[in-house]
Amino acid sequence: RPAGAPAGARSYEPRSLATHTTQTNVQQLFNYFRLTGDRKYLARVPEALAWLATCRLTPQQIAENPLLNGRTHPTFIELSSNVGRFVHRYGSNIWNGAYYFNHDHRATPSHYSAGRNINIAGMQATYDQLNAMTDAQVAELVSRSPLNTTKPRALPKYFSIREVDFGDLYVGAVMTTPVITEAAAQAVITDLGDKNHWLTRLPLVTNPYAGNGPAAPWTGTEYMSKHVGDIYDTSPYDAVDPPRLPPYEVKEQPLGISTANWVTNMGRLISYVAPVSAT
Template sequence: MHATRRVILASMAGALALPAAASPGPTRAEVLATMKRATAFMTEKAAVHGGYVWSYLPDFSRRWGELEASPTQVWVQPPGTGTMGHLFLDAYHATGDEAYYAAATQAAECLMAGQLPAGGWNYLIDFGGETAKARWYATIGANAWRMEEFQHDWGNATFDDAGSSEAMQFLLRLYLEKREAKFKPALDRALDFVLNSQYPNGGWPQRWPAGRPFTKHGADYTSYITFNDDVAGENIKFLVMVAQTLGDPRVGPAIRRAMEVFVITQQPAPQAGWGLQHRVDDLTPSAARSYEPRALTTHTTAANVGQLMTFYELTGDPKYLARVPQALDWLAKVALPARRPDGRTHPTFLEIGTDRPLYIHRRGSNVVNGEYYADDNPEKTLAHYSSFRLVKLEELRARYAALKATPRDQAAANSPLTHTGPLPRFFANQDFATSDLNGGGTLAPSKASPEAAAKLVADLNAQGYWPTPLVATSHPYQGPGPAVAAPGDYSQTHVGDAWDTSPYPTDKPVMGISTSAFIKNMGVLISAVDGG
């Protein structure tokens, strides 16, 4: 649960708006040839049934998504198969080369093969079958100490980390390209998945249909109304895309209900914020993973304030702005006394009723003997899940003031809810945070310039990929961890002892193949071909 997109309209605004080359660079033919070779390597060597993971060793002896993957697995979670599909479609738009449309089709067929009966997707697809998937969950997944969402196979689809959302957005784009009938049934099932899983109050669970309650808190937190990692925002974005292009009459009411859940879950002043997830019955915040206590959450509150302001731009309805000042006042009240050296301004978690910061720690060395806990001590907090956040409060206040001064008819003058039309031509290189440590944690586009394009043309190796330092790795599975903690302090590390299969940054990176690097590099070359 790490990926977040900035706002629900990010993909509506157009991407790769980069200036045309103003100084000498590679020829168009050289750029096109480089793109073609790099794509051929990914589709012919890296792909499994048309799908992708996040990184590979050059000999493909090991490969990783968010965790180490088996040779029969592909990743749905970005930057995986759906992101690659978006990239191929972007390349098709820039070049008109049908080979890219074929590559996008292969990615879509992979996703369709892994689409679950309910219409959504899990984090990964295993073409080795149920036995192979069960073996992976019982070994690598079960022993990834900090990766609690992978420790069990819930047997259902997830909205977490934009995997299902990106897959369905990509299928929509691909269907709209040529209206090929073979993509429509999967797209229809995906839309039904979003509509059927929505609660009457407008919220969505993290996973659906309900799975088994595997949490240490004794409740299935995945059934709660989820804001974490922009679950609601991503679903709204998909529904807006459908409204904008297909005009399905069911999506308008669903969007309105979804926007309303942000209003009804905002807690009373003076603690006028939100949690990562909220109970369906009384709409109060709830705990989730063992390092996510029941609390109000500052970065979620800031994100939800941003969404409410976007809803005003979609609808012109002032109710979405009505309680924004209360949330901003609460964020101001709970700010740290001074900005931290890393620039962060707020504690992540605040205790309900007291505004006391809750800082997250752990002890032990692996999933068997380790545990997470919260207290009021800001020292030696987790490295893999920060107890501190950057909240750009003044930017939020400035945006609110500008919208408050904008008449409602002007605010929603260009709303995609009332104006049908085509989607943007480019999607893949957005300002999009991911959990891919080897990709730098973001898919934000690299700087496009003639010099950057020339370097990419020169750096593509003889095999057809861009060698990339793999700055993260993981311990190979070697059995269940011991019940007695290993010597050492693992309180601030990404990984525990040698039995912990969680990914971690390494000071001995090896050169390998990165899906994120491919996407970013192709974005630069697409810009060189398309001229912005």
């Protein structure tokens, strides 16, 4: 690979252009412009949006792969042809299986998104709004940028209720908490009951470790579009959507303690008893 040429971030990713990374980078360019006021960060955005418009998923591709529902673009675009490249997997475990990629949009892994939802219209609207700002408007925005602060300023009060964004760090910005009603707060307390923990349905389970799996070739397709392979595979998967092959059975998601659920519940209670408002 020539120095500086695209490369896969993971060993099973093809050398390609990534549509979702392009979208993320465009959004970051918007942030850099808001922070600095330097119009160079907007200069090549139209080129990126124009390219994204050339490599959409086709209606046929979406219809033939349920995992592409709600997606607009392939994840990976081949450098030479500007067509999508799709990751696949054969085998039943790491000892007899491997990843590969080609142009076939069907039978992609469920644990790795073969398609992405790219909001070209939204990015175009943001670009148009930022590009139309007058020099005076840009100067006013940049004057409140966290990069231009001249004295210490308090950070947002809470960080776990939602992700802190650039806009929360501008002078005069207030990172507010969501409005939680008394009924919603009481529902969290009621769910806790006499326990010292909250229980919730766990979206993922794993097979217990059973040693190395068989290296004998597996030519079936039962695992190709599932989160997990055979019983030797400890990859997490949804209990209600296992491979349709014994000994797997469709089961209800088990109850358990979830740190994500705990953070959500505590965030609701904090927002109720000690809210932060814009006024």
